[in-house]
Amino acid sequence: MKITLLVTSLKEDELHKRQLPLGIGYLASYVEKHLPDVTVDITADINDIFLQKPDLVGISSVSQCFNAALEHARKIKKHLAIPVLLGGYHVTSLPQQLQSCFDAGVIGEGETTFLNLVRLLQDEGAFSPSSLRHIPGICYHDESGTVKITEPVEPLSSIDLLPYPKRNISPGAKNIFQFSSRGCIYRCKFCASSRHWRKFRPHSAAYFVQELKYLQKTYDATSIHLLDDLFFADPKRVREIVTMMRTEGLSDQFRFDSFISSNLASRDILLMAREMGFTSIKFGGETGSDRLLKEIKGPHASVAHHQRCINLCRELGLDVRASFIFGSPGETEEDLELTYQFLKRNKGVLKIHGFYLTMPIPGTPYWDLAMQKGLVSEDMDWSRLNIDYLKKESFDLEKAIYLNEENVSRTTLKHYFETFRKEFEFFQG
Ligand code: B12
Incomplete structure (x- = not known):
């Protein structure tokens, strides 16, 4: 077949x-x-x-x-x-x-x-x-x-049971994709991942390191793009990976990049990341307003953690990038100003990984809210859910679903998007 x-x-x-x-x-x-x-x-x-x-x-x-x-x-x-x-x-x-x-x-x-x-x-x-x-x-x-x-299926008891995925790449490919876990420990309101995967399941350090060796042997891999929602969710496992890579003679063989949640970005974990071969760290900045950040991501999140992450990365020589979302329910012009001030304070150090419109993606609390407001339906034009302000071909702010019309008009939001785009360094990759 x-x-x-x-x-x-x-x-x-x-x-x-x-x-x-x-x-x-x-x-x-x-x-x-x-x-x-x-x-x-x-x-x-x-x-x-x-x-x-x-x-x-x-x-x-x-x-x-x-x-x-x-x-x-x-x-x-x-x-x-x-x-x-x-x-x-x-x-x-x-x-x-x-x-x-x-x-x-x-x-x-x-x-x-x-x-x-x-x-x-x-x-x-x-x-x-x-x-x-x-x-x-x-x-x-x-x-x-x-x-x-039909009745639901329980997720696999261990994702180490999975064979390595089929990849369509050739030896020498740059930034080869790899996963070390499925799911996330947090429940950000805009993200569909935690509901999709239901729980966080990491690969063991041994599985991860074996796959790295396989990628090296098969594709001459030297740079790895870890696509996990949160590679650093379990610091103990990160330590095990670093130690195992050292024992297997893999230290200094790979460059990595992946996401962290800024509250987890302690000096210890960033030092481990650097030892493992990370040259850059990314986090979901979302907003420079502490009130709104907690509303979107939960009480563990804070702008002070963002700042600590940026400062530590700078001190340790790691490139630091963050993405931001605009138009979240309840966002005010004052919040947008706070984001502007935050970006300005960190100009030259923090690179912008993405500017997105907060979108009610099916499977998230924001989708339920948009349904209540009558902004979406289950047979809508799905291209209206595009979120990426920097994607000129598929993103259209006039046509997009916007959750925060009552607090900030589309025209004002557009003004902020444009200002941010012109003033701050955007990293693509
Ligand atoms: C990596 C990633 C990207 C990378 C993809 C790079 C690449 N070529 O792989 C980039 C940055 C390009 C990207 C872009 C976008 N992404 Co993205 N991305 C992810 C991320 C982090 C991982 C995706 C992944 O590979 N997952 C792991 C695999 C194993 O899971 P999976 O693909 O879902 O497949 C499993 C099951 O779903 C199922 N399955 C999937 N397909 C099929 C098909 C069949 C036939 C069957 C039987 C089963 C099955 O079985 C698979 C194995 O278990 C997810 C979040 C996440 N953790 O999953 C977001 C995510 C998928 N992305 C999302 C979005 C919104 C986008 C963009 C639309 C954003 C934008 N720019 O506007 C674009 C669209 C890209 C496109 N399709 O053109 C959303 C999707 C939400 C939704 N409900 O639609 C997610 C969930 C993140 C979020 N915020 O909620 N993304």
Whole structure:
């Protein structure tokens, strides 16, 4: 059996095509490990499906790209008449919306459920409602076309059970993607990750270091982009990784970058990061207003922690970057001024990693709020959820969903966005 997994992306997100997201890579390697007679290809190009003519297609989509997922699925159904599965963040948050162009949607972590679906297709040659109802963790259409959701699947007990993901890169690739954990210990109101993964599960230090060795051997890897939500969630594990890398002779062999939460950025942990090979650290700055920051991220967050992180990084010779969000519910012009002052105080040291509009992404408390306000619906134009102010092609402030109209007008917000963009150094990479 031949399967192709297709990931949808924003028009200008070339990174997605150059180095395909690891979600579909994990699915591919998991199925190939358990079913050696099945081959799974991964792509971001719909044309590959028409060239490869697989027996099954799986589409992966976040909400912002869901218009494309629908378009692709309809095209595949029309020309190839093969089963099409959907997985990823969008369907996990809105499973009851499953459109008729999809045979089933996979909710949450995908590996075991996807394997069960492939086995079912191998055994029965087609997906029927009477068989799908026995597969946990999915949504599907019953005989009358009504969407049904089966019982939930428990996340894998240990993510060390996963084979390394299939990657579409060549030796010498820069900033190779790697995960050392799934999920996050915090619950920021704008982020869909903690609800998607339900709990934080790290790889053991041993698994992580073995994968590093594999990346070095297979791709001559020297620079690693750790895509974890929060690589530093467990300082004890970071210490174990540093020690194990030293024992394995891997110290000084890699450069890393990843996210920290500024409250965790103690001198100790930043020293460990530097020893491990980190040359830069990123954190979600979000705002320079302490009141708003706590409202968005929780009581653990503070602007004083942001400042400490920046100061320590500077002292220890680490590059420091942060991203900011604007238009959060309850943000006032005074809060925007505080963000401006914060950025000004740190000009020349702190690099801006991104400027985003706070968006009600399905699966977050802000989505529930936007539903109450009547700003979104489950069959909306999903491109209106784009958040990245710096993406000129796909972002449109006039068209975007804006949660804070009553406190700051779009015109004023635009003025701040523009001022920030002109005045502060923006780091892309
Ligand atoms: C790394 C990352 C990026 C990188 C991606 C680089 C790359 N090529 O991999 C960059 C910076 C480019 C990026 C961009 C964006 N991202 Co992003 N990103 C992430 C991040 C941190 C990790 C994604 C990931 O690989 N996860 C790990 C894998 C294992 O999980 P997964 O992909 O979900 O796959 C699993 C399951 O979902 C399921 N599954 C997924 N697809 C399928 C398909 C099938 C057929 C099946 C059966 C199962 C299945 O099985 C997989 C294995 O268990 C997540 C947060 C997170 N921790 O997941 C945000 C996240 C996915 N991103 C998000 C967003 C909003 C974006 C942008 C829209 C932001 C923007 N700029 O406007 C863009 C869109 C990019 C695009 N598609 O073009 C949101 C999506 C929310 C939502 N509900 O839609 C997230 C959740 C972060 C958040 N704030 O909530 N992103």
